[in-house]
Amino acid sequence: MKWDEFAGWGHKVADWAQEYHQTIADRPVRAQTEPGDILNALPASPPEGPESMEDIFRDFEQIVMPGMTHWQHPRFFAYFPTNATPPSVLAEYLVATLTAQCMLWQTSPAATEMETRVLDWLRQATGLPEDFSGVIQDSASGATLAAILTMRERALDWHGNTQGLAGQTPVRVYASREVHTSIDRAIWIAGIGEENLIRIPTNGPQRAMDIASLRKAIQADREAGLKPAGIVACVGGTGVGATDDIAAVAQVAQQEGLYLHVDAAWAGNAMICPEFRPMWAGTESADSIVFNPYKWIGGQFDGSVHFVRSPEDLTRTLAISPEYLRTHGKDGIINYSEWSVPLGRRFRALKLWFLIRAYGLDGLRKRIRDHVRWSQQLHDKIATTPGFEIVTPPMWSLWSFRYLREGFDPDDLNLRLVNAINDDGRIYLTQTRVDGDLVIRFQAGQFDTTEKDVMMAWDVITEIARGLE
Template identity: 55%
Template sequence: MNHDELNHWAKRAADWAREYHAGLRERPVRPRVTPGAVAAQLPSAAPEQAEPMERIFTDFEAIVPGATTHWQHPRFFAYFPANASPASMLAEQLANAMAGQGMLWQTAPAATEIEGVMIRWLLSALGLPGTWTGTIHDSATTATLSAVLAMREAALDWQGNAAGLSGQRRLRLYASAETHSSVDKAVRIAGIGQENLVKVATGAGHGMDPQALDAAIRSDIGAGFLPVGVVLCVGGTGIGACDPVGACVDVAKAHGLPVHVDAAWAGSAMICPEFRSLWSGIEGADSVVFNPHKWLGAQFDCAVQVLADPADQLRTLTMKPDYLKTLGQAQVTDYNDWTVPLGRRFRALKLWFTLRAYGLEGLRERIRNHVAWARELSEAVAALPGFEIVTGPALSLFTFRYRSDAETEALLRRINDDGRVYLTQTRHAGRFVIRVSVGQFDCTREDVMTVEEVLRDLVGGEA
């Protein structure tokens, strides 16, 4: 295949994409396939000779769409969304065509400088201090790992990277039970260890109890342990829980500890000033991560980490062998120094396109609609016989159950087998509950209220 053929097939792919999105509502959100069914349709080895693109594209159409979970389906209410606005898709096509590797300023001047400007745009849009800065990672997991590594090194007086952790005091990191599993992964990779991630008790609002945080830190200091930092959540994955950021930051700072805030989902909603009370006190944090690919329409992957001062993270992660130095340009920004991978995609382009194509007010309208529709749906579900709202809407996320754990789990299986909507589960206070997360870029009120329709159809006269 050459570039002339690419021109033809790229247009064919664009036509296919338009038809795919236009027909998503007619597809089940989750495919009706069994494990191994896709692999069984593929040859056991790669072809020795080139095959015509017509045959390759035909196989794609026959095998892939019918075995895909359709994350862009307007009735995808599972997990959190991984959105892809049309403007973002276009930007990704252009980034893919240029196929740059943005590890250094000199390898990607436009990508580097547009990234810096996008960070400044987002800081302003979220109401965060203009003195902060930041970078774009692949996911919140990488951003949180980067922050935790920096916490570890600062606590160890920069000896962890050089000498390793053997012989060091036992390190401790603090987070609430509602914090995402990426924090657990970070302590494992950072060498802190799962047993040293202290899950602090939560209060009545499901957020971290500041007094319990203070007590845990004091207890560990008394036991000779070395606290390294605190990770807070705003919009936890399970039920959308939010830690009381300001009060917890005050406790952490009283002990000289840095704070990282995981707002991967809910952070995007802070472009709406009326929601910022959910992270009141955020200006006292040291690091915050949010994912524009979850709720701002920027195609996955796109996680933004903003920092009050990047010095510790840069000192922890920067490596500059001779072959990575930009000769004669000592003051340039090389964003690989801010994160774990050396290689970097041109992620800023899709932010640039998306923010311009829809505008902040257009994006705010979408988020406000999602929040309002989720609230309306929760009220409708609460009115159904046998149903209980377990946790009310946190922005556009709520949970419910149907009579018992066993019946709730059985109902979830029926919902997803039905195919009209896709929901997922969690456990809260020991009970099996079903999550509804509204946020798909193109969903409508009618799509959201389809959840109520499906529940009515499936339970019928059972109640």
């Protein structure tokens, strides 16, 4: 394919994308294929010669599309969505066209300076104070790893990177079991070790870390000659939306001299609505915060917003500047590759710039408020439906329930129910466990979902529950 053919195919792909989004509700949400179907439909060996775009695109539609779960479906109520909006998709098109490597200011000044500006827009939008600076990471996992590495280095007086961890006093990190497994991975990769991730019990409807238990754990570690390094708190945990009392956790962190990272990967988006900010009160005292715009406000994957109070601590942990990466003769520049684990960086700020300008903060706030309101309406309806039990209350647009029937094992019954719902294809839900019990979780957050889509979930859930034997 040559560039003089590109515009024609670009039009075809754009037309296909528009039709796909306009008709996506007619498709089953989850892929209906069996394991191996796609693999077996793909040739075992690569082609020796070129193939036509007509053949390639035909196979895309016939082989690839049947195996896709439709994350942009308005009845995608599983996990958290990874939204795509028309302006951000167009921006991604431009990013792919430019294919800039935005590791340094000099390799793409516009990318660096736009990232600085757009991240400050989001700082203002979420009500964070001016002493936070932002960077776009590949994912919340990358931001969390950067935070864990920084708290490790700070606790070791910046000797971990130079001396290694052998012979160092073990560092300890504290979190509840409600935090995302990316924290576990970060602990592994950072060399801290799973045994040094201390799980703090939770209590209350928000399943928040018990502050007294947190203090006792830190004190016990100090008395044992270990080195407390930091705390990872969550706002809107993935399972059922667990949210720590950030103000209380921040007070402990300050008194103990510990680094505090707040994982708000999903719920942080809701903080563009002032009425939701009391749920993360105290976050202004954290050392770092992460949230994912693609999980709610429409800036599609990848790209996570990582705010830090001290960029100097972050760059002291991650920056390496060989001669070939230095920019001479320029003062006051930012090289965001020094703020991230990867050296390579995409022009991710462009899609956030397009997104925020195209909808405005008011347009994005309206969607979040609608999703929360509609989800709570469905919660209220399920709560009054015989045979159903609410397990965890709504945290923004996320809550959980289970179906109970006399003579049936609850875990087995609910696993069969969620599998039957997903095989049906009209909606998509996922399960989790709460205090050992298997429950079904619901969340509304797909950018184009409607009240009708959300309320349809009641019809599907109750219809399929009645049909279980």
